[in-house]
Amino acid sequence: MIHFSINTNLFLQALNTTKRAISHKNAIPILSTVKIDVTKEGITLIGSNGQISIENFISTQNEDAGLLINSSGSILLEAAFFINVVSSLPDVVLDVKEIEQKQIVLTSGKSEITLKGKDADQYPRIQEIAANNPLVLETKVLKQLINETAFAASTQESRPILTGVHFVLTDHQSLKTVATDSHRMSQKKIVLEKTGDNFDVVIPSRSLREFAAVFTDDIETVEVFFANHQILFRSDHISFYTRLLEGNYPDTDRLIPTDFSSVVTFDTDILRYAMERARLLSNATQNGTVKLEIMEGVVRAHVNSPEVGRVNEEIDTESVSGTDLTISFNPTYLIEALKAIDSEKVTISFISSVRPFTLVPDDEADSFIQLITPVRTN
């Protein structure tokens, strides 16, 4: 039966990381628990929602953990409740001891709290992935890719494959990530520092957002392992599994236009704030669009809501070239696209009022491109 003592705060942090995989309202009740596996080497905290699973290992070698193992074993505890209890404890040291009937006694200072646990045998097995030949990625590079693409994935289940981000490695070194919800697309290409086996997978965008929250900036690199329907991201202490999406991702390369009639470079923030103003009124219109008008080198935004009012705004530009044009689109798509861009300047290229337009940050000519489809208005 389990018996160990540990630094309360470090234990709480590890629990909170693991909790990111645990849904309080899971259709499978056992998945609302956290599994605690205690061995001579340390403690593994396990959480899963069926899509994502997280294993978080605390080693007896970790000096910050102050971990003393007296006796090993496994138990399941209601995750949200257990974490609330641990976060309320008064002392820096927590003693955790299993007693009869799967009960766990937490002792901290003069406080003694007994919680009812469940038999660990009830917990589903997490599929193992053969951990060989990993691809090694810098965490911050991977998080940046996620930031630049995952928002453009679909949130609707009508075409499940579009709820994911397409990751393709070719030539052992060229990584392309792309997401689209069929109204807009975001694609980023990078060349990896370390080579790896080619792959072609679609990772749920929701899993990627959790990845970005779990792998904090102090974790410099992650190892990536692939299995048939799963992917594993692994650091020293954390194993993050996610299910992959099945099916063929659409061919997005053919969507990217090349011949443009009008090209405008904006200050990224100026354009974004103008769109945020426009959105306040476009939300009250029937088709929810803003009209952008390029005329004789001047760019203007217009929204007209018969109910609420109208916006007319001249937007400062860095440069304008090509023919005059009027185009209508959902300002939210442009706002989200601009939020994904770190560069101070962004170049937007148009073909016509009915064809998608592209956004390219000024300092990433070929590597980062976004596409937004206009809305036809009579």
Add this chain to the structure above:
Amino acid sequence: MIHFSINTNLFLQALNTTKRAISHKNAIPILSTVKIDVTKEGITLIGSNGQISIENFISTQNEDAGLLINSSGSILLEAAFFINVVSSLPDVVLDVKEIEQKQIVLTSGKSEITLKGKDADQYPRIQEIAANNPLVLETKVLKQLINETAFAASTQESRPILTGVHFVLTDHQSLKTVATDSHRMSQKKIVLEKTGDNFDVVIPSRSLREFAAVFTDDIETVEVFFANHQILFRSDHISFYTRLLEGNYPDTDRLIPTDFSSVVTFDTDILRYAMERARLLSNATQNGTVKLEIMEGVVRAHVNSPEVGRVNEEIDTESVSGTDLTISFNPTYLIEALKAIDSEKVTISFISSVRPFTLVPDDEADSFIQLITPVRTN
């Protein structure tokens, strides 16, 4: 027709203050608007939810406002939407101009936003209160009184009078404030620095919480005026009206016990954190109580939830006197009582397990007393 220009940020702050009286989902649609009255002297922003009304005056004399009045008038604008629009404007200066059909044109930098307004004649009149013979109170003293009592008022409409805080001035100088929801009571007495006419009113606790938010710490004093069913708190720029509750407030003085069998002094925070732990488990019990046990000079807290687990905790004390005792109560009442106490030490005095117990902060022997009624268990 209205025409003025103003500092955008100051205008936004004044709008946000006024908005505290405006409910987005008011049963009377016109009350979701803000009324803007423009005169030669300045601008008055008016908001009301029928219970509370706020008038916020921006003077042309206020240098931070940079207010230039070209033309006076009145208009109503949808408050939440208007504030969102103003907060999105690009320039430090905002030009506001009424055009035909109650439309308002906001010009800021190169952005021009036109909003549809409504005729100011549709707005209800705010009852006027004869502004003579005010009671002058320090804002921070009044906010402290609110902090110490309003939480104990009832949130249920079954006895409307208990949703208020009873303010009584006697001898022109002795102010008593008291609130109770019949399970607990909080009473604070102070002696005013400046004398005033005696009064006896019940102010809705919800209005008092808004008062505390509206009158920021830089406003040193407020003038208080009474009318039949209303009270007005006024500073240089802000007039805050609230409806009073009708009816007789119960006599709470007779509730306060004097003969005690057991008296314990605690560190306020230590007791509060112990109760917060206990509450985690008491929430999962049938009657939601914690049992406090005083035995041979030692105080212990116990909770036993057959479903979830149990807490047993010894609570450090500063001093214990009197007879042994066991008493059960809702820990939330004790936690909220302790949160209202600034003092590091609190003395709790018990009569028996079925009689209310009192809390008195160590440094306010006679002026601040709270009462909590125990729950009878089996």
